[in-house]
Amino acid sequence: MGRYVRFLFTTLYFIFLFHASAQISTDGEQSVLKEFKDANAPSGRFDIFFNSVNRYNTNSAYDWLDTIKIYLANTEKTNDTIASKLYRVMEAQVYNDLGEYDKSTALAKDLYFSKDSLDPESKRIILDVLDDNYANLQLYDKQIEIRKRKRELGITDNVSFYDIYSNLGLYTKARNQYIMEVKPTIADNDSYGLAKYHSKVGNYLRLDNSAPTALSELKKAKAYLDVYLNDISTQKSESDIFESDLLKAEIEGNIAKCHVMLGEYEEALPLLQNSIEVLKTSPKNSDQSEVVDNTLYLADANLKMEHYTEAKKYLDVEFDNITIFQAIKRNSLLAAYYDKIENFRNAAIYYKRNERIKDSMSQKQSALIKQQLVTIVANEDLENSQRLIDEQKRINELARSDMKAKDERINLVFISLIFTLLGFAGLVYAYLKSIKNQRLIAEQKHIIEIALVEKDSLLKEIHHRVKNNLQMVSSLLSLQTKNTRSKAAIEALEEGKSRVKAMALIHQKLYQNDDLSVIEMQGYIESLINSVQSVYKKGGHNISITIDAEGTELDIDRAIPFGLILNELVSNSFKYAFPENDENGKIYIHLRKNGDQGYFEYTDNGVGLPEDTEERTHSSMGIRLINRLVNQLQSKLNIDKQSEGVRFWFNFS
Known part of the structure; x- marks a missing residue:
């Protein structure tokens, strides 16, 4: 009984400490x-x-x-x-x-x-x-x-080239060059430097599928880091402590990955979880990539231990940035998960998804990486050659001085002969190098042209799929509208559907264009007006709409906010501007862009804005959305109340 009481008090004490430290951390960081x-x-x-x-x-x-x-x-x-x-x-x-x-x-x-x-x-x-x-x-x-x-x-x-070799998958070459360049620069009493060194060497071994040897190096790194952290004679700034915690989390994450590779899943789980929590606080891209890797290893370990619910939880985590190789691994793990629970249809989907990714990327990526590797090796060889040439010049200078003391005339003849041969060799080398470079340039140009064609094709496919997905969302909203009785909910769903259609039109115009970078706004606005009219079936058909945007083109970053702004303004006019009769209703839309400067104006001759417009601005989602979108365009919305109707306008760049 006493043992359970002590356990309870100990648990409460640590919860209190955790809460207090979290509060202090929040107050300090805010x-x-x-x-x-x-x-x-x-x-x-x-x-x-x-x-x-x-x-x-x-x-x-x-x-x-x-x-x-x-x-x-x-x-x-x-x-x-x-x-x-x-x-x-x-x-x-x-x-x-x-x-x-x-x-x-x-x-x-x-x-x-x-x-x-x-x-x-x-x-x-x-x-x-x-x-x-x-x-x-x-x-x-x-x-x-x-x-x-x-x-x-x-x-x-x-x-240094070792990190580039690592990115190219040449882990042995990366490790050897890292050891050769970095090891001589670290003092024997530099615990932190030795921790970073053994961590890097261990990680290269892990990436090279040498898990047992990697584990030994990573444990050395952790031991050196512990020595550094426990050394009270060395003053450490807040930044030093933060960097040390990140290094410790990186080392523990890599140790855990080695355990997973060796089938020691129980040892890996707590190390991976702790590493993820610490690395999440880092602003570095490399640390955020480690978070993705560690999460996938967590899912893999749980999958191997048959903890399927836990594995699926980690596979469903959404990340801001994920590499193509991480995406392939995630798809493989999802396919394995669905195989385990005997949902073979979903498993097949993820297997096929990986095949599509590999088919579309492997040839292009292989060619590009091969080209990069040729360039890197050429650069490195050029530097090595320059060092050898410098060394040879030094030796030649000594030989020339020695020979000059013996026989000046023989020395001059010999030196003249050497420089003549070097000059001739240089001309031959330059000629051969020129031919090789021209061939490399031609190959690279061909690769780039193929890559550009594939890129345009992929971009059109992406825009087409985005448009289809947005249309599916619109259809789902329509189905929900039919199953909803609340009038307010129906209106909200219709507004949402209208906004989704506005974005879908952007992507439809893009994949239909030869130029994927811009959208012709006159045709887009006309299509958008027709889309809005189809939503408001009881109104808007008798309104005279004038669109003045001929010849104006915008990129997608500006076209989407403009589409959503117009969607809101036209919807508001159809709903509120002509409550009794829209026979004499008029809407005027003006959009121009000259160079870096642009101008947008929207007017209608309806009943105008109510007296409490400013109060509604804070509660109306439509007005708040318009203001947010105008801010996104780095501008400010201007509203003029007129005797008949209202005018919205703003400049943009």
């Missing part, structure tokens, strides 16, 4: 974005953004992105170019953290190659962002160019 907003100058906000230990623990990356865009818009209005560059550097970093590598790369390149020079710290951050973006986009040749640029600027001493 001020990071507030501190950012309260800072007086852009440079202060820049320092807070990049020096915070974990800026996303309380506020998401999307919250930060919205805030930074507001400040950026204000600086551009005031032509404050210095502040504008600082906010754009932060914006590039946030897009990188969100996994939107194409957007991040475009912003970073625009900043780096702009005529206005960046300060050294901003330049270092931008190069780091480009380095990470190209790694995730598998553009390893461009990643090497960035690293060489870092070396030229003094940001790093040398160019």
Whole structure:
């Protein structure tokens, strides 16, 4: 009995400690974005953004992105170019953290190659962002160019290739180069450095399917890290402790993966769960990718232990970013799960899904990676050759000095002969290299052309499927409407269906176009009006609608908000503007875009807005949605009450 009482009190004590620590953590973290907003100058906000230990623990990356865009818009209005560059550097970093590598790369390149020079710290951050973006986009040749640029600027001493070899699946080569380059630089008393070193070596062994050897290295890494954390003689900052916790979580996650590979599932489960919880707090893309890997290993372990409900729980987790290889593994695990529960139809779906992914990606990816590998090896060989040439020059200088002391004339003849031969060899080498490069360029051009055709085809297929899926959602809303008696619920469902149709039209126009980047707005608006009229069958057919958008084209990022805004405005006119008779009803829609500037105007001659419009603005979902969409276009909605009807207008860029 006494033992159970002690157990109860111990449990309550730890629950209290956990609650208290969580409360302290929350109170400490909630001020990071507030501190950012309260800072007086852009440079202060820049320092807070990049020096915070974990800026996303309380506020998401999307919250930060919205805030930074507001400040950026204000600086551009005031032509404050210095502040504008600082906010754009932060914006590039946030897009990188969100996994939107194409957007991040475009912003970073625009900043780096702009005529206005960046300060050294901003330049270092931008190069780091480009380095990470190209790694995730598998553009390893461009990643090497960035690293060489870092070396030229003094940001790093040398160019390392081991992480690129790892990304290409050459784990043995990556491990050997890492050991050769890093091991000599670590002092014997540097516990933290040794922990990172053994962690990296162990992970390369694990990826190379050497689980027992990897486990030994990873346990060494954990032991060194424990020594570092328990060393009270070394002062550690908050950032040092945070980085140490992330490293410990990474090591424990990799140890757990080795246990799964060896069939030791019970040992793996708690390590994987703890690793996931800690790595979730990291803003690094590599750590978030580890979260995905660890979750899939958790599902695999539970599946092997026949804990099917638990396995399905982890397989149903939604992630912001997941690689194609992680998606393939997830599909394989889902297929295995449905096989286990004898739902063979669903199992077949996931097996086929994997086959489609592999068929569509393998040939293109293999060709691209092969091309990247050729470039990398060529770069590395070029550097090695340069080192050999430099060494040979040094030896030749010594030989020349020695021979000069003996016989100056023989020495001069000999040196002339050497340089003649070197010159001839150089010309031959340059000629052969030129032929090889031309062949490589032709092959690369062919590969790129094939990839572009496949990309256009895939994009059209994606837009077609998105349109079909949105139509299915619209049909489901229609079915729900028929089974609903509440008038308010029916109206809400009809409004939702109308919004879904507005988005579906965008994707329909895209896959029907030859140009997948823009939408011709005149035809889209006409189709949208017809769609809205079909929803409001009792009204709207006698209203005269004038559309002035001929020749205006918008990209999908602007077309979707415009479609939803128009859907709301036209729906409101049909529902409320002409309550008694719409015989003389008129609607005018004007949309123009010249270069970077655009203008939108919507008017009707109905009964106008009620007196309590501002109060309704806070309660009406339609008005709130319109304002949110206009804000998304980085503009502000203007409303003019007229003697007859109402006018909505705004400028956009």
